[in-house]
Amino acid sequence: MVKSAFFRAGHAFLLLLFGGFGLGACSNGGDAAAPIPSLSTEERLAAPADPARGQVLFSECAVCHEAQKGARHRLGPTLWGVYGQPAAQLADFRYSGALRRSGVVWTDEALDTYLKSPQSLVPGWRMSYPGMENPADRRDLIAFLATLDE
Numbered sequence: 001m002v003k004s005a006f007f008r009a010g011h012a013f014l015l016l017l018f019g020g021f022g023l024g025a026c027s028n029g030g031d032a033a034a035p036i037p038s039l040s041t042e043e044r045l046a047a048p049a050d051p052a053r054g055q056v057l058f059s060e061c062a063v064c065h066e067a068q069k070g071a072r073h074r075l076g077p078t079l080w081g082v083y084g085q086p087a088a089q090l091a092d093f094r095y096s097g098a099l100r101r102s103g104v105v106w107t108d109e110a111l112d113t114y115l116k117s118p119q120s121l122v123p124g125w126r127m128s129y130p131g132m133e134n135p136a137d138r139r140d141l142i143a144f145l146a147t148l149d150e
């Protein structure tokens with residue numbers, strides 16, 4: 001009896017462990033988890049930007065970027081407070097020379113251009129991300145980035 005209860009608890013723990021790992025490793029943009037997956041791109045663009053949906057989409061970035069205040073840098077710098085700021089401002093992250101010299105300011109337009117096609121904005125910078133195709137996805141993700149501030 002005791003043994004089987006222990007077994008069940010262990011099993012639940014393993015499920016949690018693998019469930020959590022699966023979520024963390026998944027980087028498909030959260031299609032299944034997105035709150036309003038049934039709307040077309042046009043319908044989503046006609047509606048107001050949705051930062052909560054953007055947070056789900058941030059799973060594509062979270063492999064390399066933290067979003068919390070005071071978080072450690074990963075392969076890329078933490079993105080807390082980056083919205084609206086000039087590029088390459090954090091003293092404790094080693095940016096590429098290309099990004100430091102870029103003169104880019106992270107406005108909605110710059111983020112949209114860059115998220116669509118990272119290499120088009122700053123040729124030679126170090127961020128290897130293929131780009132986010134869907135304009136409504138980019139808009140919602142940028143709305144989420146805009147919330148990462150005081």
Ligand code: HEC
Nearest residue numbers: 060061064075076087088089095096099125126127128129
């Ligand atoms: C494969 C790792 C990787 C992924 C995935 C990635 N990034 Fe990056 N990102 C980087 C690196 C590395 C840099 C620094 C580039 C440099 O110094 O040239 C960077 C830089 C940035 C910057 C500039 C930061 C600053 O301080 O100027 C922004 C903004 C950014 N990334 C946003 C995103 C977003 C949004 C996503 C998801 C759509 C994303 N990144 C996905 C690695 C990544």
